[in-house]
Each structure stands twice: as structure tokens, then as C-alpha cells.
Amino acid sequence: MQVITKHYVEEFFPVNPDRGSQFESLVRTISEREPLKIYDNLVSYFRFFDITEAILDDGEVLCGQRKNYSCTYYCGKRLNRNEISELGTFWENFCIEKGINSVIKCYNGSLITNPSEGSITIDELQESKKHSISELDHDVIPKIIELQGIILDKKHKSLSVEKMIRFLESAMNYGKFQIWLLDNQIDGIKLSTNDKLRKFLEETSTDEILTLYDIEQNYDDANLENVVQQTEKGPILEKIRK
Secondary structure, rough: EEEEEEEEEEEEOOOOOOOOOOEEEEEEEOOOHHHHHHHOOOOEEEEEEEEEEEEEEOOOOEHHHHHHHHHHHHHEEOOOOOOOHHHOHHHHHHHHHHOOEEEEEOEEEEEOOOOOOOOHHHHHHHHHHHOOOOOOOOOOOHHHHHHHHHHHHHHHOOOOOOHHHHHHHHHHHOOOHHHHHHHHOOOOOOOHHHHHHHHHHHHHHHHHHHHHHHHOOOOOHHHHHHHHHHHHOOOHHHHHHO
């Protein structure tokens, strides 16, 4: 018996570009899960998955379930709340009414108003490749880009990919995560930036990251007291001061 794992891509096309919520999908096998080699301007979005097959001695093939789904890759550009006005008055009012802070304008003309959590656009992926973060896994990059948008929306601060990574690495030096880093260092375990970011993003909530952002932006005696009063994480900050 032979066991093999095959890679697949599921591509979604708009049935009616004027009604962006209607899509049909096509599935095909691929040799590698590399989004920048896969994407097509006619596709609205796609995702990868794997299927394990067992080839029996008599030639019969048994197929497993789909597994190892990737994040969703959107073929287009993400527009933040300030950029949605480029789409016209109708979409601007629609997004305000529905509380939508970002949309994705696909290369094929379709518009995604409810992108999947943790998704990434081809534009964002290409931009990330320009920076020194090629060693980061594709499941880490979307989370960093998502946080970029949240900080822009909540804190009105635009951070580059490099600045986001520097901030996150600095934010790791607080509380229990700092202890985890020290334990690994004592045990002689060398962690890559990717290892540390994945662990930190898995175990730290968005609210906690925003609080840590406030700490980083206000880390002096004059402003720290104000941060303590304005956040619900006062005990954490008080502990840091000590």
C-alpha cells in the first residue's frame, strides 16, 4: 500500500459581479501551495487544502477528507474605512449602515464586504514579500496584516509591516509570555521570529495587544498613569511599574 498527500486549490468565481455574494468554485490539483504562483485575476478568492490517498495493492484508491485548509487569499486590494469612499456614495453609506470597516475590491470587479477572518489579499502578500519577512509562514502574515488594520482603525496609526513586527516583538516582553521566552532560553531552545510570533498571536487577544500598544506608546512616568486609568488592564500596568 502506498500513501500520498495531494495539494489542491479551491478557486471562487463571481456568478454575477454585480451581486458579490454569489460565487461558484472549482477545485484542481497543484504541485505546491504557493499563492503568488496560483492566483488569477479572474478569480475572486481561493484557498488551499490537502487530501491523503491510500493506494492499495490491487490499485484501488481510498481518499481521505479535506484537511490542512489555508487562510483565504483574496485577489484584489483591501480598502479601509477611509478608502471605501472611492467606491461611491452607495457603498460608502452601505458600509456605514452595516458597520463595515474594510472591504476587498477584487481585480475581476467583484466586491467582498465580509472577508474571512485571518484572510490576506494578493496585494498585501506581494507587499510583505518586499520586506524581510519571507521566513514567516502564510498563516502568520494574515494575522499581522489584520492587526495593522485594527490599529489603524482603533488607534489611527498606520504601521508598516516591519514596524508591526518590531512592536509585536517588544510586546512579547511582558507578563507570562516573557516567562515563556526565558524558559526556552534557559532550556537552550532557539526560537525563530516565526515561532515567537505564532505563539504570541495564538495566546494573546486583540484587546491585550491593543493595551500593550498603549503601553509601548506611553512608556514614561508622565503618561503611564493616564494609560492605567483609561484601560481595563490597570493591574497589568501597575505590575509592570513595580
